[in-house]
Amino acid sequence: MKSFRARLVLSFTLLTAVVTALVAAWAYQSSAEALRDDTDRLLRDRAYVLSKSVTPMAMRLQPWMEAFLETDKTGLRVQVLDPDGAVLTQSANLTEALPLSSSAREASATNMSSFTETVKLKDGTSVRVASVPVTTYRDNRNTVIGFAQAAMPESTRDERLHAILMRLIGAVIAATLVAWLLATVLAKAWLRSVDAAAESAHRIGSGETLRERLFVPKDEDEVARLARAFNELLDKLEEAHGTQQRFLADASHELRTPLTVLRGEIEVALRRERPANEYREVLESSREEIERLTKLTENLLSLARSDAGESIATREPVDLVALCERVRDSLTAQAETKRIALTVDAPQPVWVNGDAVALERVCLNLVENAIRYSPAGESVMLRAMSEHDEAVLSVSDTGPGIGADHLPHLFERFYRVDKARSREHGGAGLGLAIVEALVKAHGGSVAVASTVGRGTTFMVRLPVA
Ligand SMILES: Nc1ncnc2c1ncn2[C@@H]1O[C@H](COP(=O)(O)OP(=O)(O)OP(=O)(O)O)[C@@H](O)[C@H]1O
Ligand SMILES: [Mg+2]
Structure with a gap:
């Protein structure tokens, strides 16, 4: 399914169809049971009325009963049997005698109660039959003098059930259609803003500038x-x-x-x-x-x-003190030509987890800057120590310092305090940007503190190993 809207509409419609179909099935089942109970009760009532309308003297249908049966539309038919089961009288619409089953005889004659059952006639039609005993009060007790039966073809009930079924199916179809219509209209309204957003996102994507923005609807949805x-x-x-x-x-x-x-x-x-x-x-x-x-x-x-996230190749325990000493050794000659004293102050080893080459680069860039930007005769000090759960590496110089307005930009790429002078030293303004990138890749941070005329301190904080 391609669109979210189509899926939404389909799900809603299907859900409605399934729910209404389940309700309809339950309603059909209940109607069928109620209809069966109603039919049985009606047949029992008719058989009872019949049993009271015949007398031992005249075991035949009364004229009013005949008239009633003629107007009846439910296909009601009746008959009266003698105690042996032989037909005494029956309604005109009965083409063959209704059978009296042994259970019906038993229930009627012995228990004096009615009995309802379904029987199949010779012509293949199924009928529901209720049998009640015809009694008279003789010799101080009720005596069975025959049986009254009322019957109705099952097809009468089936037709009514069929009509109910048709109506229920119609209702399910109508509900599904309404649900579909409603879902279509609602989904369209709901997803209109999504469509609009998708369209402007597409426009932004295919356009030249990134300046355009999506419209934000007022609702907090x-x-x-x-x-x-x-x-x-x-x-x-x-x-x-x-x-x-x-x-x-x-x-x-x-x-x-x-x-x-x-x-x-x-x-x-x-x-x-x-x-x-x-x-x-x-x-x-x-x-x-x-x-x-x-x-x-x-x-x-x-x-x-470092932009691609590949600035550190390995992670191994690195001693910052040993690292500072290596950097000092490699830059001593350069410092001496400017008569700058380069010293390391680190009483104990400080271990961090990182890439030794990258960390040496950090230290080298900072010390190089300190030597490069300090006038002859100044001093540069490297310190390494542990503070709580951090390792701190600091490079301080007694050079010219950096103006406060430059400090926030110092780590930007190509940023130089004094372009002309920096270039004179051969710098492009990338050294500190690299320092920051490498330190961040190690999960650390770098900060600078400086006073013009007194000197600068760069402080690198790294998580200890
Ligand atoms: N210790 C320092 N004392 C005074 N100014 C400094 C110091 N360190 C850095 N700066 C200033 O900060 C600027 C940025 O330094 P950075 O190391 O990023 O670039 P660079 O040294 O000019 O060039 P590169 O390091 O790429 O060769 C420098 O141009 C310099 O003006
Ligand atoms: Mg530099």
Whole structure:
């Protein structure tokens, strides 16, 4: 079944049909029983009246009885038998004698009560027969002097039952039709807003901008909630789309700058013949630009990986103290050229669960920044410690600090406090974005505190192993 609406209508219609059919079946069953009881009671009454209308002197039908039978439409027929079962008199509409079964004789003669049964006549018709005894008061007691019988063809009852059945079937069909009609109209009304929402969602999907939003109905119903959730999703999508576009534009811009420099230098060098040492200079400067490009593409790649959720390859116990020492060792030379004191303060090992390479990258980026942006003669301190159930890694410097208005944007991609100066250092503004992505992938957080003129501290918090 293709549409939800069709399914809704079908279910509602089927349910109505089944329920009404069950009610109809029960009504038919009850009517059949009531009709049978009614017929039996009627036949017993007629037989009783007949038994009282005959007398021992005149064991035949009274003229009024004959007249009554003639006007009767139910096919009532009667007969009177003598105690031996021989027919004394019978109504004109009886073509053959009604049988008197032994049970009927027994019940009538011995118990003086009526007896009702179904018998089959020779011509194949089934009739319902009630037999009652005809009695007279003789020698101080009731004596049976014959039997009175009243009968009615079963077909009379069957016809009435059939009529009831037809009416019930008609009612079931009518109820089903009404249910179908009602369900169609209601489903259409109910699902109109869903249809409208689907249509505008389709328009948004096939359109060029993500700016359009779904109409949110006033009622606080499921459709309104769905529309609102969809709009929230669109907000997020639009934002992500915008971020992506900016990222792409920034990345292309960053890639273009070193390429332009490279091209310019090569073109100038090729303008005329030059001595070997000049070519060498150009080549060395080109190598610098290429290194810058390589670092930039590596950074872009690791951000792309972290966006795809692949930033950490393994999870193993890593000692932050040992990690800090490795970073110190690898950057000591760089720090010394700027006469910056690089020290590690970590009295005890601090274990976390993570990717050693990724965590080293975090530490390296922070320390590199601290060295890069601090003037000569300052100091950089690495600390690792456990705090409650967290491992804290901090990198502090006594450098220039960062203005408060820059702090909220520091971890954004391509964000640099001073574009010109940062580029001078070869930075593209991706280092801290990578730090944040890697730390988040480890389930941790990173924060910065800085005072202009006094220094900056970056604090990474990670869950302990
Ligand atoms: N310790 C610090 N002291 C002062 N300013 C800092 C410090 N660390 C970062 N910054 C500022 O924050 C900006 C963003 O740093 P980030 O590491 O993200 O980029 P980058 O160092 O410029 O480039 P990349 O790290 O991609 O080479 C830097 O441009 C710098 O201005
Ligand atoms: Mg950096």
